[in-house]
Amino acid sequence: KAGVTQTPRYLIKTRGQQVTLSCSPISGHRSVSWYQQTPGQGLQFLFEYFSETQRNKGNFPGRFSGRQFSNSRSEMNVSTLELGDSALYLCASSLVAAVMYNEQFFGPGTRLTVL
Amino acid sequence: DAKTTQPTSMDCAEGRAANLPCNHSTISGNEYVYWYRQIHSQGPQYIIHGLKNNETNEMASLIITEDRKSSTLILPHATLRDTAVYYCIVGYPHNAGNMLTFGGGTRLMVKP
Numbered sequence: 001k002a003g004v005t006q007t008p009r010y011l012i013k014t015r016g017q018q019v020t021l022s023c024s025p026i027s028g029h030r031s032v033s034w035y036q037q038t039p040g041q042g043l044q045f046l047f048e049y050f051s052e053t054q055r056n057k058g059n060f061p062g063r064f065s066g067r068q069f070s071n072s073r074s075e076m077n078v079s080t081l082e083l084g085d086s087a088l089y090l091c092a093s094s095l096v097a098a099v100m101y102n103e104q105f106f107g108p109g110t111r112l113t114v115l
Numbered sequence: 116d117a118k119t120t121q122p123t124s125m126d127c128a129e130g131r132a133a134n135l136p137c138n139h140s141t142i143s144g145n146e147y148v149y150w151y152r153q154i155h156s157q158g159p160q161y162i163i164h165g166l167k168n169n170e171t172n173e174m175a176s177l178i179i180t181e182d183r184k185s186s187t188l189i190l191p192h193a194t195l196r197d198t199a200v201y202y203c204i205v206g207y208p209h210n211a212g213n214m215l216t217f218g219g220g221t222r223l224m225v226k227p
Contacts, residue, residue: 004158042217042218043159043202090158090159092158103161103164105161106158106160106161107158108157108158109157109158
């Protein structure tokens with residue numbers, strides 16, 4: 001079974017631009033979560049989507065947004081980029097089941113550099 | 116949310132067992148203990164999770180103390196490819212949210 005894929009793997013943008021990152025979850029997984037990882041802040045939760053609906057949201061400004069499509073693929077968008085948005089953006093998918101546990105499987109990430 | 120405390124770094128000889136401790140003294144009754152690892156420049160990889168009982172899978176074993184205030188991840192025969200940062204996380208199962216918050220983790224160095 002193919003893993004979580006993210007595109008692009010690397011991206012360079014300038015301040016003020018916007019960017020869209022894409023994530024394809026593992027086949028059959030319906031939940032997609034996004035994280036930002038920086039050396040200083042570690043891994044921080046951005047938001048989670050399930051069945052095209054945002055279910056949870058972390059403490060990030062409104063410039064960070066996302067969506068999920070009917071095939072569970074997800075995109076996140078960052079508008080008006082700032083230097084501090086330079087980070088590794090990770091997508092994770094999980095299989096939502098009736099049992100009370102989850103496992104999140106991470107993609108390789110998109111490394112965004114804002115100049 | 117409960118927080119975790121892990122040693123910053125550990126060394127282990129190749130072929131020996133690596134025992135990584137984690138303290139989570141404020142864990143609540145419904146929170147699970149999850150372990151992930153992150154090899155340099157890659158996304159985090161799920162290893163194992165547990166609630167109360169000890170767990171074992173093809174990658175590792177998880178030993179949770181009876182009071183649930185601490186746990187130990189055991190890699191039975193560490194290899195050089197196990198060199199990574201290991202994160203111990205406590206959190207709720209998915210139907211209460213899929214959020215994970217990673218702390219500093221333990222940087223495990225497996226040496227030949």
